[in-house]
Amino acid sequence: MEVARLAGVSPSTVSRILNGTAKVSDDKRLAVLAAIASTNFAPNPMAQGLKKGRSMTIGIVVQDISSPFFDETLRGVDDGLAGTGFASVIVSGHWNEEEETDRIRLLLARKVDGIILLSGRLSDAAVLRFSTQRPIVSTGRDLHTRNALGFKLDNEHGAMLAMRHLIELGHRRIAFVTGPRHNNDADERLAGYKRALHEADIALDPKLIVEGDFHEAGGLLAISHLFESQQQFTAIFAANDLSAYGVRLCLYRKGIRVPDDISLIGFDDLPGSSYTTPPLTTIRQPLYDMGRIATHALLRLINGETADSAIPPLELVVRETTRRVR
Incomplete structure (x- = not known):
């Protein structure tokens, strides 16, 4: 590895420094950081994920991929993943409980690290059962457990x-x-x-x-x-x-x-x-914000951290289709 050669350390030391697990002197750490800067080295998120037992992917179950309602939420999810090294796998449940179940099982079989469930027909009990296998965040639900979190608007x-x-x-x-x-x-x-x-x-x-x-x-x-x-x-x-x-x-x-x-x-x-x-x-509805905040919450659950479900409230937007009755 070029970075290890320039820094005068072993490749495993470079890896441990990047992962934050190495106990090394300040001189060695600075040498590795300088070598990284000089070579424009960028860590491979997938390789780092594999070392942690992760696929670096999250599954997203959307109900209707043609709906502009879900487009806005997915845009928030996409921005929430930016710069994290995670990629997404999107499947559709078509507002059908059996299809949603099959899609979640498919995502779990592909070893996703967590799942975002956008609305749907699954019962809360079913979502909680799936959350024992992987963390799940869901819109339109009131869930608050260690591995499942809901984002529900009034x-x-x-x-x-x-x-x-x-x-x-x-x-x-x-x-x-x-x-x-x-x-x-x-x-x-x-x-x-x-x-x-x-x-x-x-x-x-x-x-x-x-x-x-x-x-x-x-x-x-x-x-x-x-x-x-x-x-x-x-x-x-x-x-x-x-x-x-x-x-x-x-x-x-x-x-x-x-x-x-x-x-x-x-x-x-x-x-x-x-x-x-x-x-x-x-x-x-804060559709974009809900997607972005739900994504950040899922990443925290994946890391074993706690997360909250606070989202912006609904608000009236007055335009030109309403007026005082004559």
């Missing part, structure tokens, strides 16, 4: 922020496009919709609640069905931004002006929401 509170905004603008007949059934985020946002109405002493009208699926087509169809039922409303709260995009298209096709005729609010603050026509009022 979806009910976020929905209440959206509803309070509309109610403060004078809206009383507010339609709600839900998310898919048996989805925790969707259920919590529906609970926030109902709670906000109750707190404002506004009677709940079940006919104004229409089922969506967190996709654009689902939002379009949901509002189409609502118009067919001839319900009267002055505002629409879509359970996520993608649904709001579909709602907006339906309103456009019917010649309904937003926000002059009907106000519209979403949930997520996807990058495209700033560029809709008009720009969408929504609830901002």
Whole structure:
């Protein structure tokens, strides 16, 4: 090894100094560091990982690789891994419990050092069982164990922020496009919709609640069905931004002006929401920050350290699709 020759030490001494395990004199340490600088030597992360019994890879289970929702979180994960020597292996669970289970087993068989689980249908109990084999961090869960950590946002509170905004603008007949059934985020946002109405002493009208699926087509169809039922409303709260995009298209096709005729609010603050026509009022989720912070937490768990699950709160972003009711 060139560094060892220039420093006048053995290759094993260089290796131990790089790993922080060597007890050597200051002169030897300085000689090795000088030799490293003169040769532009860079340690091989994979080789160092193998010596520690690591693969230097983490697995990421995403539910829909085509969704801009997960794109933002993955961007945070990617930046969180920058400069760490770790690489990622991305697989998709397709919102299917069996597929998620198979993908996690696949990642474990490939000897990943830890797993990031982005939402999904697995039970918390199943996640905790897998965490006995490798550290796991997961979004959308409330987990706090030595080897498993959850990052959960207050979806009910976020929905209440959206509803309070509309109610403060004078809206009383507010339609709600839900998310898919048996989805925790969707259920919590529906609970926030109902709670906000109750707190404002506004009677709940079940006919104004229409089922969506967190996709654009689902939002379009949901509002189409609502118009067919001839319900009267002055505002629409879509359970996520993608649904709001579909709602907006339906309103456009019917010649309904937003926000002059009907106000519209979403949930997520996807990058495209700033560029809709008009720009969408929504609830901002810290998607990028959540990916970056979750990654840092996983790396701490891999190193046997403790980590916390503090993430920025949800916030209302007022743009141009909401206005005071006439």
